[in-house]
Amino acid sequence: MIMVSHAAFPAVTKQPTPASLSKKWITDILRKKIGYRGLICSDDLEMGGVLAAAPIEQAIEQVMIGHIRAGGDLGRICHQEDFILRADEALVREAECDGRFARRVRESIGCVLAFKKKTFDKKSAAGRSTPAPTSTRVEKLTRQLWEFGEEIRLAALAREERA
Numbered sequence: 001m002i003m004v005s006h007a008a009f010p011a012v013t014k015q016p017t018p019a020s021l022s023k024k025w026i027t028d029i030l031r032k033k034i035g036y037r038g039l040i041c042s043d044d045l046e047m048g049g050v051l052a053a054a055p056i057e058q059a060i061e062q063v064m065i066g067h068i069r070a071g072g073d074l075g076r077i078c079h080q081e082d083f084i085l086r087a088d089e090a091l092v093r094e095a096e097c098d099g100r101f102a103r104r105v106r107e108s109i110g111c112v113l114a115f116k117k118k119t120f121d122k123k124s125a126a127g128r129s130t131p132a133p134t135s136t137r138v139e140k141l142t143r144q145l146w147e148f149g150e151e152i153r154l155a156a157l158a159r160e161e162r163a
Contacts, residue, residue: 001039001115002030004072006047006063011156020067027071034144039115041074042067046083060087065094069101073108 004026006018012025019025020042030036045059064075064087077083095102133141 001041002036003041003043003076004030004067005043011159012152018063020063020072021070023070025070026067029148031071033148034141039074039111040072042072042076044076044078045087046077046079056083056086057090060090065090065101068104068108071104073111 004020006020008016008018009025010016012029013022015022026040030040042063045056045063060083064077067075068091075087077087091105095105
Protein backbone atom coordinates (compact mmCIF):
# COMPACT_ATOMS: atom_id res chain seq x y z
CA MET A 1 0.00 0.00 0.00
CA ILE A 2 1.20 3.51 -0.79
CA MET A 3 0.02 6.65 0.99
CA VAL A 4 0.04 9.81 -1.10
CA SER A 5 0.55 13.05 0.82
CA HIS A 6 -1.31 16.32 0.47
CA ALA A 7 1.91 18.09 -0.56
CA ALA A 8 1.95 19.79 -3.96
CA PHE A 9 4.78 19.40 -6.46
CA PRO A 10 4.20 22.04 -9.15
CA ALA A 11 7.65 21.39 -10.65
CA VAL A 12 6.29 18.00 -11.73
CA THR A 13 2.60 18.66 -12.36
CA LYS A 14 2.74 22.31 -13.48
CA GLN A 15 -0.18 22.86 -11.08
CA PRO A 16 -0.56 23.58 -7.35
CA THR A 17 -2.71 20.44 -6.96
CA PRO A 18 -1.77 18.26 -3.97
CA ALA A 19 -0.35 14.85 -4.90
CA SER A 20 -3.31 13.22 -3.12
CA LEU A 21 -5.61 14.75 -5.79
CA SER A 22 -3.29 14.53 -8.75
CA LYS A 23 -4.13 12.18 -11.61
CA LYS A 24 -0.58 12.78 -12.83
CA TRP A 25 0.94 11.42 -9.59
CA ILE A 26 -1.54 8.64 -8.86
CA THR A 27 -2.48 7.32 -12.29
CA ASP A 28 0.25 8.52 -14.65
CA ILE A 29 3.31 8.10 -12.43
CA LEU A 30 2.45 5.47 -9.82
CA ARG A 31 0.18 3.26 -11.90
CA LYS A 32 1.50 3.69 -15.44
CA LYS A 33 5.13 4.83 -15.24
CA ILE A 34 6.22 2.81 -12.19
CA GLY A 35 3.66 0.04 -12.70
CA TYR A 36 2.38 0.02 -9.12
CA ARG A 37 -0.68 -2.24 -8.82
CA GLY A 38 -1.36 -2.12 -5.09
CA LEU A 39 -3.66 0.06 -3.05
CA ILE A 40 -3.16 3.83 -3.02
CA CYS A 41 -4.53 5.78 -0.08
CA SER A 42 -4.58 9.47 0.78
CA ASP A 43 -3.04 10.97 3.85
CA ASP A 44 -5.45 11.81 6.68
CA LEU A 45 -8.19 14.32 5.84
CA GLU A 46 -8.15 15.47 9.45
CA MET A 47 -4.63 16.87 9.19
CA GLY A 48 -4.27 20.43 10.40
CA GLY A 49 -3.24 21.79 7.02
CA VAL A 50 -6.27 20.30 5.31
CA LEU A 51 -8.78 21.47 7.91
CA ALA A 52 -7.11 24.90 8.13
CA ALA A 53 -7.69 25.30 4.40
CA ALA A 54 -11.28 24.04 4.35
CA PRO A 55 -14.03 22.74 6.65
CA ILE A 56 -14.41 18.96 6.70
CA GLU A 57 -17.34 19.04 4.22
CA GLN A 58 -15.15 20.78 1.63
CA ALA A 59 -12.21 18.53 2.47
CA ILE A 60 -14.40 15.49 1.86
CA GLU A 61 -15.64 16.90 -1.44
CA GLN A 62 -12.24 18.07 -2.62
CA VAL A 63 -9.82 15.57 -1.13
CA MET A 64 -11.71 12.31 -0.63
CA ILE A 65 -13.70 12.45 -3.86
CA GLY A 66 -10.81 14.07 -5.73
CA HIS A 67 -8.45 11.32 -4.57
CA ILE A 68 -10.77 8.59 -5.85
CA ARG A 69 -11.28 10.43 -9.16
CA ALA A 70 -7.50 10.72 -9.58
CA GLY A 71 -7.09 6.95 -9.27
CA GLY A 72 -6.68 6.44 -5.53
CA ASP A 73 -8.45 3.67 -3.69
CA LEU A 74 -8.83 4.75 -0.06
CA GLY A 75 -9.30 8.15 1.57
CA ARG A 76 -8.18 8.22 5.18
CA ILE A 77 -10.12 9.81 8.04
CA CYS A 78 -8.44 8.65 11.21
CA HIS A 79 -10.10 10.17 14.25
CA GLN A 80 -13.70 11.38 14.17
CA GLU A 81 -16.46 8.89 13.43
CA ASP A 82 -18.80 11.71 12.38
CA PHE A 83 -16.35 12.72 9.63
CA ILE A 84 -16.21 9.11 8.40
CA LEU A 85 -20.02 8.94 8.20
CA ARG A 86 -20.18 12.27 6.33
CA ALA A 87 -17.52 11.09 3.88
CA ASP A 88 -19.44 7.86 3.26
CA GLU A 89 -22.63 9.83 2.54
CA ALA A 90 -20.78 12.21 0.20
CA LEU A 91 -19.17 9.33 -1.73
CA VAL A 92 -22.52 7.56 -2.15
CA ARG A 93 -24.22 10.81 -3.28
CA GLU A 94 -21.47 11.50 -5.81
CA ALA A 95 -21.59 7.95 -7.17
CA GLU A 96 -25.38 8.18 -7.54
CA CYS A 97 -25.05 11.43 -9.52
CA ASP A 98 -22.01 10.60 -11.65
CA GLY A 99 -21.80 7.27 -13.50
CA ARG A 100 -18.13 7.74 -14.33
CA PHE A 101 -17.32 8.29 -10.66
CA ALA A 102 -19.44 5.25 -9.75
CA ARG A 103 -17.34 3.10 -12.12
CA ARG A 104 -14.16 4.46 -10.53
CA VAL A 105 -15.52 3.62 -7.06
CA ARG A 106 -16.31 0.06 -8.20
CA GLU A 107 -12.70 -0.28 -9.45
CA SER A 108 -11.42 0.88 -6.07
CA ILE A 109 -13.74 -1.48 -4.24
CA GLY A 110 -12.40 -4.33 -6.37
CA CYS A 111 -8.82 -3.36 -5.48
CA VAL A 112 -9.62 -3.15 -1.77
CA LEU A 113 -11.41 -6.51 -1.77
CA ALA A 114 -8.56 -8.17 -3.68
CA PHE A 115 -6.08 -6.73 -1.17
CA LYS A 116 -8.15 -8.01 1.75
CA LYS A 117 -8.50 -11.45 0.19
CA LYS A 118 -4.79 -11.68 -0.49
CA THR A 119 -3.80 -10.33 2.91
CA PHE A 120 -6.40 -11.93 5.13
CA ASP A 121 -7.22 -15.11 3.26
CA LYS A 122 -7.98 -17.86 5.75
CA LYS A 123 -5.42 -20.11 4.08
CA SER A 124 -2.68 -17.60 4.81
CA ALA A 125 -4.02 -16.62 8.24
CA ALA A 126 -1.91 -19.30 9.92
CA GLY A 127 0.71 -16.71 10.79
CA ARG A 128 2.09 -16.30 7.27
CA SER A 129 2.63 -12.74 6.11
CA THR A 130 3.00 -11.44 2.60
CA PRO A 131 6.45 -12.43 1.36
CA ALA A 132 9.02 -9.69 1.06
CA PRO A 133 9.74 -8.51 -2.48
CA THR A 134 12.75 -10.07 -4.13
CA SER A 135 15.98 -8.10 -4.21
CA THR A 136 15.61 -7.87 -8.00
CA ARG A 137 12.18 -6.25 -7.62
CA VAL A 138 13.44 -3.82 -4.97
CA GLU A 139 16.40 -2.88 -7.18
CA LYS A 140 14.12 -2.33 -10.18
CA LEU A 141 11.71 -0.10 -8.23
CA THR A 142 14.59 1.80 -6.63
CA ARG A 143 16.10 2.40 -10.06
CA GLN A 144 12.77 3.60 -11.48
CA LEU A 145 12.28 6.02 -8.58
CA TRP A 146 15.86 7.31 -8.91
CA GLU A 147 15.41 7.83 -12.68
CA PHE A 148 12.18 9.69 -12.08
CA GLY A 149 13.89 11.89 -9.47
CA GLU A 150 16.65 12.65 -11.97
CA GLU A 151 14.05 13.64 -14.58
CA ILE A 152 12.56 16.11 -12.11
CA ARG A 153 15.98 17.47 -11.13
CA LEU A 154 17.05 17.94 -14.76
CA ALA A 155 13.74 19.60 -15.65
CA ALA A 156 14.18 22.04 -12.75
CA LEU A 157 17.75 22.84 -13.86
CA ALA A 158 16.57 23.46 -17.41
CA ARG A 159 13.87 25.86 -16.14
CA GLU A 160 16.43 27.71 -14.02
CA GLU A 161 18.72 28.10 -17.04
CA ARG A 162 15.88 29.52 -19.14
CA ALA A 163 14.93 32.00 -16.39
